[in-house]
Amino acid sequence: MKRIMIGFAAVIAGLGVGGAGAWGVSRYFPHHAGGEKAPAGNEPSEFVPTGEILAPLVFADGRLFGYVTFECQLEVTEGTGEDVGARLPLLLNAVNMRTYRAPLASGPDGLVPSLGAFRRVVMEAAAEVYGKDVVRSVAVTRAAPA
16 A cells, blocks of 8 residues: 555656646746747848948047948848848948947947947838848948948
8 A cells, every 4th residue: 555655656646746837937938838939030041241330430439431342232021121221221321320320449449330339220221221130140240441
């Protein structure tokens, strides 16, 4: 009788631990449990080139140091690249309207453009032109003084 009770208690404890584990996975990792769609980062993507972007190198105090040219690639969900490319002039306008206010000059002499600041400017402009989640990220592929 004692062995039957120990076996029964082990089965009940196993069911409790297994159920708690399943609940935890479904609650905190739903994409692993099969209950929800995988996160958006797993969808295929494509890159849309922006071409050359001319931006002013401005210090934090507002002084103009010079100009720099950037080339970027916009990461978008596969299939939306043509729509993003069609409205690229609006994005370039929005970038131009922001760059003179963003301190892009970094380093002690201001010769080095701040790629992080430029990436933020492009992402803000993309959110304004295309909507919040259309452009996933911006890859700055080239920066050179103009």
